Amino acid sequence: MAQVSFEGVTKRFGDTVAVDALTLTIPDGELLVLLGSSGCGKTTALRLVAGFEEATEGRISIGARVVNDIDPKDRDVAMVCQSYALYPHLSVARNIEFPLRQRGMAKDQRAVKVKEAAATLGLDSLLERKPAQLSGGQRQRVALARAIVREPQVFLMDEPLSNLDAALRIQTRADIVALQDRLGTTTLYVTHDQVEAMTMGDRIAVMSHGVLQQVAAPEDLYARPANTFVAGFLGSPGMNLLPGHVTQDTGDGLADGPADGAGGGGRVEVSAGSLPLPPGLHRAAHATTGGVVLGLRPEALRIDASGPLRAIVTIVELLGAETHVICQSPDGSQMIVRQTAQAARPSPHEQVRIAVDPDPASLHLFDATTTERLGAG
Amino acid sequence: MTITTDARRAGRPAHAAGLRARHRREAGLAYLLLVPALAVFGVFTFYPFFRNFKLMLYETPPVPGLPAHYVGLHQIGPVLSSTQFTQSLLTTLVFVVLVVPTSLVLGLALAVAAHRKLKGMAVYRMIFSSTVVSSVAVASVVFGTLLNPVVGLLPWLGINPTPPALESTTWALPAVAVITIWQFLGLSFIIMSAGLQSVPDELLEAAQIDGAGTWTRFWRVTVPLLSPTIFFAVIVSTIYAFQSFGAVDILIGYQNAAQVHANVLIYEIVNTLQVQNNPGAAAIMATVLFLITLGLTVLQMRFLERRVHYGG
Numbered sequence: 001m002a003q004v005s006f007e008g009v010t011k012r013f014g015d016t017v018a019v020d021a022l023t024l025t026i027p028d029g030e031l032l033v034l035l036g037s038s039g040c041g042k043t044t045a046l047r048l049v050a051g052f053e054e055a056t057e058g059r060i061s062i063g064a065r066v067v068n069d070i071d072p073k074d075r076d077v078a079m080v081c082q083s084y085a086l087y088p089h090l091s092v093a094r095n096i097e098f099p100l101r102q103r104g105m106a107k108d109q110r111a112v113k114v115k116e117a118a119a120t121l122g123l124d125s126l127l128e129r130k131p132a133q134l135s136g137g138q139r140q141r142v143a144l145a146r147a148i149v150r151e152p153q154v155f156l157m158d159e160p161l162s163n164l165d166a167a168l169r170i171q172t173r174a175d176i177v178a179l180q181d182r183l184g185t186t187t188l189y190v191t192h193d194q195v196e197a198m199t200m201g202d203r204i205a206v207m208s209h210g211v212l213q214q215v216a217a218p219e220d221l222y223a224r225p226a227n228t229f230v231a232g233f234l235g236s237p238g239m240n241l242l243p244g245h246v247t248q249d250t251g252d253g254l255a256d257g258p259a260d261g262a263g264g265g266g267r268v269e270v271s272a273g274s275l276p277l278p279p280g281l282h283r284a285a286h287a288t289t290g291g292v293v294l295g296l297r298p299e300a301l302r303i304d305a306s307g308p309l310r311a312i313v314t315i316v317e318l319l320g321a322e323t324h325v326i327c328q329s330p331d332g333s334q335m336i337v338r339q340t341a342q343a344a345r346p347s348p349h350e351q352v353r354i355a356v357d358p359d360p361a362s363l364h365l366f367d368a369t370t371t372e373r374l375g376a377g
Numbered sequence: 378m379t380i381t382t383d384a385r386r387a388g389r390p391a392h393a394a395g396l397r398a399r400h401r402r403e404a405g406l407a408y409l410l411l412v413p414a415l416a417v418f419g420v421f422t423f424y425p426f427f428r429n430f431k432l433m434l435y436e437t438p439p440v441p442g443l444p445a446h447y448v449g450l451h452q453i454g455p456v457l458s459s460t461q462f463t464q465s466l467l468t469t470l471v472f473v474v475l476v477v478p479t480s481l482v483l484g485l486a487l488a489v490a491a492h493r494k495l496k497g498m499a500v501y502r503m504i505f506s507s508t509v510v511s512s513v514a515v516a517s518v519v520f521g522t523l524l525n526p527v528v529g530l531l532p533w534l535g536i537n538p539t540p541p542a543l544e545s546t547t548w549a550l551p552a553v554a555v556i557t558i559w560q561f562l563g564l565s566f567i568i569m570s571a572g573l574q575s576v577p578d579e580l581l582e583a584a585q586i587d588g589a590g591t592w593t594r595f596w597r598v599t600v601p602l603l604s605p606t607i608f609f610a611v612i613v614s615t616i617y618a619f620q621s622f623g624a625v626d627i628l629i630g631y632q633n634a635a636q637v638h639a640n641v642l643i644y645e646i647v648n649t650l651q652v653q654n655n656p657g658a659a660a661i662m663a664t665v666l667f668l669i670t671l672g673l674t675v676l677q678m679r680f681l682e683r684r685v686h687y688g689g
Contacts (some may be wrong), residue, residue: 052582073588085583089601097598102588146587 002063002153003028004049004186009058011044011210018044020210022058031180031187032215033201035194037233041210042078042190046156046357051075062153073102078147079156082163084139086131092142093118093127100149117149120179137168144176148183155187156179161196175199194234198222206230228371231295231364237324240301240335242294243368244270246277250303268294268365271331278360284375288367292374295364298324298338300357303346307355309336311335313346327352432660441654448657456661464635465645466665468550472641475554476561476618481610483558484565485603489595491566492573502570509563520556520622521628543628545591549637555625564633568613572606573599612677619670622647637648642666 004026011019012206026032034042047053048060050273059066067075071372078099079085079322086095096117099112118124121141132141134265140160147155160176161169177200180187180376192195197204198218206229214226247267266282267274275294277285285292301309303325311327314334325337337354346352356362365374435445436452456462487505491498508516523530527539542548576599584594600607622644625634631648634640640648643666650659 050582050586072582072585073590075586080581080585080588081579083577083579085577085579087580087584087598087601089604098584098589099587102593126563368501 003061004154004188005059005061006048007059007061008022008043009048009055009060011041011053012049012056014051019048022210022212024205024212024215026186026188028186029184030202031177031189031200033197033204034188034190035197035201035204035233036207037186037192038291040207040325042192043158044211045207046079046158046188046190049075049154050077050079050156052186052272061280061367075154076152077154077156078150078152078270080140080143080147080160081157081160084131084143084160084163086139089133091128091130092123095142096123096149098144099146103150113149117145119150121145135170136164140164140172144179148179148185151183151185153186155185155189157187157189159191159193160189161191169196169269176200194236198234202244204234206357208233216305218303225295225364225372226373228293228295228366231366235297237298237336238339239295239297239364240333241366242270242272242329242333242335243291243294243331244268244294245291246282246288246365247274268292268307270294270329271333272311272329272335272354275308275363277365278364279373281360281363281365285365288369288374291368291369293366293371295366296335296356297362298336298361300359301335301337301354302339302357303337303344303352304355305353307353309335309354309356311352311354313348313350313352315348316345318345325352327354389477398577411467429660429663432656434657434666436657437655437656445657445683452657453661461635461645461649462662462665464638465640465642465662468638468640469642472550472557472621473615473618476621477549477611477614478501479554480558480565481569481607484562484610485569485607487562487566488573489599491570497546505566506516506563506570508560509567511563513560513621514627516556516560517624517627520552520559520624524552524628526613544633544637546637549629549633549639553624553628553639556628557618557621559683561617564617565610565614568606569611572603575606576602608677612674615673616670619643619666626673 006022006024008092009019009022010017023042024032034045034224036042037225044053048055049062049067051067051070055068060068062075062077069242083326087098090098093114097110100113114127115124118127121144123138123141123145126134126138126142131142134142140163143160159175161172164172173196176189185308189196189200201218203215203217204221206213206221208229214221214230216224216226221230222234224333225234225239228241232241243266246267266277266285266287268277309329311329313327315324317324318341323339323341323343325339325346327335327337329335335354366372367374431640433453434447434449436448437443437445450482456669491502491505522528523544524542526537531537531542538545538548542552542662562579580598580602584598589597620643622641625639625641626647629637629639631640631644631652634644646659646662646666649655
């Protein structure tokens with residue numbers, strides 16, 4: 001087991017920058033999720049650690065070793081990919097045994113190891129089958145068994161759950177977390193699925209266009225997104241982002257927003273209305289020269305006749321346990337209110353007023369120019 | 378309820394009759410559409426094939442102009458035990474052994490070399506596959522020139538075998554085999570390249586990360602996954618080798634072919650028919666060639682199929 005670190009790693013394919021000056025350290029034993037939409041560079045980052053791609057610039061280390069010039073087979077990492085990459089002509093046992101054979105392990109030792117790995121993943125009864133005779137979930141477990149059998153320093157997982165059906169994905173997600181927890185092997189897990197990222201990662205590194213946007217524990221990432229990209233990307237639906245500007249509080253009594261600490265502060269004005277700002281946020285916003293972007297999580301909003309924001313309902317989506325009321329602000333920006341299925345549902349085209357959770361942490365403010373988060377919160 | 382059941386009973390035969398009529402119409406249309414293809418196959422494949430069996434039963438007198446007479450199966454034994462036949466059969470087997478493994482191994486080697494994602498590889502691919510479009514006559518003339526004892530490549534290299542390669546009992550057949558290998562190389566390369574495309578990169582990467590070196594990846598992953606392609610290429614090239622005779626005809630000729638042990642079976646058949654005017658004997662040899670090809674194909678399918686991985 002070992003720490004993995006990227007130090008200013010860049011990977012270019014011709015003129016395309018797939019990974020841009022990535023600096024990131026994954027401590028020993030951590031499960032770090034690389035999250036981003038397709039083409040964001042997360043898989044390239046993983047392949048750089050595996051050694052399938054060569055870094056254009058920067059250093060990649062596994063433990064104390066810089067591995068830039070080390071062959072994939074000598075990096076002591078194991079990989080599980082989306083297609084499982086099982087050898088179709090070999091039985092399950094031979095598949096699991098393959099990496100041990102390559103390392104010249106004695107036959108009886110191999111048999112013991114294969115048996116252990118198979119038992120860990122519940123594959124005991126399937127050892128003589130060929131991959132074609134297995135279900136998707138079973139193949140996935142064989143791929144995991146092949147990865148764990150040689151006790152590598154690092155696990156690399158590239159969207160390993162993508163080919164599983166929804167129910168199996170939830171089960172396997174939990175299995176992988178439990179397995180990683182038990183083995184304590186440093187793991188890099190690539191996914192575009194934020195639910196996977198939130199539920200599995202000790203920390204999540206969000207990437208976009210090859211650039212690392214933020215790396216933090218799931219709850220921190222959700223509560224304090226570093227920029228508008230992370231704010232909009234995380235959450236289902238993502239954070240509402242409303243362009244606006246900050247003004248000095250005139251004391252007109254419209255203090256029904258997150259107003260506790262609003263006295264003497266400023267206000268943020270968006271086309272849907274205006275909200276008082278907590279003093280800390282106001283100070284931070286005051287320093288910016290351009291406009292701001294107000295971020296409001298859909299669950300921090302509720303339809304309320306006395307709310308300070310106004311919008312027109314466009315669509316109402318009933319999802320069983322909850323309802324998404326999709327509204328449009330006067331300037332055309334979209335605002336989604338996430339409410340319980342029991343709450344009264346407005347009709348499309350209805351003008352509504354929206355209230356904001358009074359907790360000051362519900363308000364997120366970003367610099368409109370840099371898109372960076374304003375305020376320490 | 379009763380009414381419905383009765384109506385169904387009454388309707389069933391009428392419905393079945395309607396279906397039968399429709400099937401008949403569809404079958405009629407199918408046969409009609411098959412007529413052009415059947416006509417071509419009939420004239421150029423099926424008729425000659427069955428006519429061949431008839432020819433086997435007739436003996437043509439050595440004197441031209443006399444009619445062939447029915448001898449039944451009596452001439453089969455003498456033809457099959459003649460030196461002419463046994464010699465050419467042995468020559469053909471040696472020829473197949475020379476051509477098939479070499480052309481497949483070379484084709485695979487070139488395909489593996491050209492499979493890498495390097496700049497300008499498309500040019501090499503084109504060059505490697507180009508022999509598939511060269512005719513046997515052109516290939517023979519080019520190689521004949523290279524082997525020419527006066528102006529060829531060998532004297533230029535300081536090698537002047539006596540007798541010249543194409544007149545030597547040792548080297549004539551290998552020389553012709555080289556031409557055939559060269560000609561088949563393009564197709565072998567194309568078949569192997571297509572097979573390599575179907576080996577997923579993730580599998581090779583998985584093997585690489587599992588600790589397998591280049592050779593191990595090739596033998597333990599690529600070759601097993603390529604086995605259906607290799608299997609197919611073995612069958613195609615064996616049949617191709619059994620049916621090759623163009624280079625022998627152009628470079629050696631019938632008079633010398635037997636002397637230099639290069640009279641491959643199909644060339645012997647052609648000359649038995651055309652030069653010796655003996656359709657009966659030619660038909661017997663042609664049937665043997667057919668049975669050998671058929672037997673080999675069945676054998677290859679039986680034995681190789683067990684060792685072939687078809688994925689899935």
